[in-house]
Amino acid sequence: MTTTTPGLSRRRFLAIGGAVAASTAGGALAVGCSPASSTNTPVATGSGSSAKGVVTVMSQAGEFGPKEAKAASQTLGLTVKTVEYDLTKLTAMLASGNPPDVVRGMGATDTPYLAARQVAEDLDPYFAKSSLIKADDIDPVNDLWRFDGQKQGAGPRYGFAKDYSQDAMLWYNSALFDAAKVAHPSSAEPLPFDELLDLGQRLTKRQGAKVSVYGLNPNGLSVFITLCGMTASAGGKVLADDLASVDLSSPEALRAVTWYLDYAKAGIGPTVLNPDPNGWDGPTFQAGRMAIATDGYWFGGLFGTDAKNAKLAHLLPAPQFGTGQRISPCYGATGLWMPKAGKNKDAAWAVMEWFLAGAPAKARAAGGWGIPPLKSLQKLMPQTQPFQKEAYQVQMAEQKHFSVMSFTPFARLDAIDGIIGRELPKAIKGTSSAAQFADAVTKQVNEQLADGKKRLR
């Protein structure tokens, strides 16, 4: 095992200096610059390895928090610390050459970006020697964490999903359907998008001008990704094959954009002009204030211990445009990756392996928190409660339509969503048409991508 701990090199010192400089000039921003390079030689370890030292995990408290850190420390004989996930903090830590050892990420959208910048560690050597993760047990969804420099799904493995879902699937609250006297949708056939919008309008409850129940939230993980998925359902694609440009003005993409604008103008769910104060669907749905939510199978984990909602929550297939091409993509494949500049990689791998394939992975699978990324754990998916049994069946049927969409290495999803967030209000208010919105977003995103490509030259 060869693990070197780089000292304060000239380059790193400069990088830290940069971080302080920017925070001085900007008042609030800590930045810097350092290539994420390392001389570490990866050596795989299994659970209970001899890896020692401190491992810092950057994740969300509900996923890998202090409780998990304590369990990891006890099981692996390491000191595991956690840092709450925050993109700004992560960027600053990476830039200053002092990253966490393990980081939460969305494989679907993060992998090309991280791999192209040589920020993420190639984990193939670790997987090759893993005692808990065997090659033939790996679910294909984990290919979203692979990138060969040209396309996603091939090349080295830079991370691994902790669980996944087909994120365009829907959950509905049957009590709100009953209250609005609307028939429950079929769990066997996907809803056409037009019908979904109609349902959303009928299910929205208002008190004067105030919306007390959102009829529908189609936003999912990001508006851009949602539009990409809808465009794919309409038979087109937003991102070009070389991943260097987008086109939202194609007829298929425009169909998606027009539908989304119709939804937003109808005022039946959260948009950039009327954000959900809870920030995500969970509390709103559980409070009986959202009739249909675009959240994949993992959302069911919420109801395992929520007897009231367990009786009301039902999973539905991903809606379609009815072009004959039924798709049901995974937008996230959320999991863990290891920064290349990490200082204790063997120990970091031990923690990753434990979390992704050890006891926590089994507990997640049994709790209904997403589909396990290891085939052997999928048999643990819960079917005890009626809603779990129903959701399991809907999910298994949906798996036939699983699809993935490549993301670009030339920009971050946040940057693209930022552009959409700036342009959407005009389009929702009607000061720009769907076509104008599509053109404006296409132009600005392509500028971003061109700039990103230039910087990677």
Add this chain to the structure above:
Amino acid sequence: MTSTPTDVRRSPAPTLVTSRERRKKKPPSLKRARTFYLFVAPWVLGFVGLTVFPLGYAFWLSLTDSDGLSPRTHFVGFDNYLEVFRDPLTLSSLGRTGLFALITVPLSILAGLLLAVMLNQPIRGRGLLRGLIYLPAVVPPVGAALTFRLIFDRDAGAANGILSGLGSNPITWLVDPNVRYVLYALVLWGCGGSMIISLAGLQDIPKELQEAALVDGASYWQSFTRITVPLLSPVILFQVITGIIGSLQSFAPLLLSSGTLSGAGTVPQGNYLYMIHVFAQYFSAARFGYASAMLWLLFGVILLVTLVILKVSARTVFYTVEPEGRR
């Protein structure tokens, strides 16, 4: 008989001093200087290490296309600075920031001054009132911003709760175009800080001057405008300069009151000020070079504005003690 050494009466010390002795006997001013430099050394070292050097490094960054992560960083000269003047979003956010400063700084100072004048009167419970009004100024900006976000939420906020109680429809406070009013309210909510500074200035004004004016027949308004305000002008100047610098650097309240921590792209256009755009360039677009150039430009703008204000103020600000120390 020879005298013992102790008996020898030594002649007075020679006036010639060896170079070694000269080194030992340093002039008192040099000693004081050495002590001074010794005491300020920690600050100087910190200033050079944590400010001058990093600023220089940030300047170097601004001449590159660094994304903070990639090992490939290219020198691009002054391209980033030129782009600042071509980027419509940068220019619009700078303009919006200037307007924000123009509106909030005078309002905040006026509100603070008004409160200070009121609470400088011998009224009952003024200590408590001063404390209550100053309290928001000590609330951390993050807490204040999040509180305002809750108050002005469309469906669950207290503001719309009151409005609906009065029979009015809910207002979407946290999106355009109303979001800027929430921001102005947030800034004015913290005017207790300005009040405390003005109050200190008011209490420094000799009462005799105002009493003499009143005896001479001046009205309260005349006494206020001809005596109080001129004597308070250095305090107002201080507030104008620090207020403008603070406004131009506004960041956290904007992000937290109307956007989300996940990204600057969620901040509505009305609150999309310069520092939000800098944040977006750093952390969403990962354009470290460009964002560094934007910060240097902001530094230039702040320096220029401050110099202009100081120049203009030379004619309007009244000092009882000249800035150079002359009375």
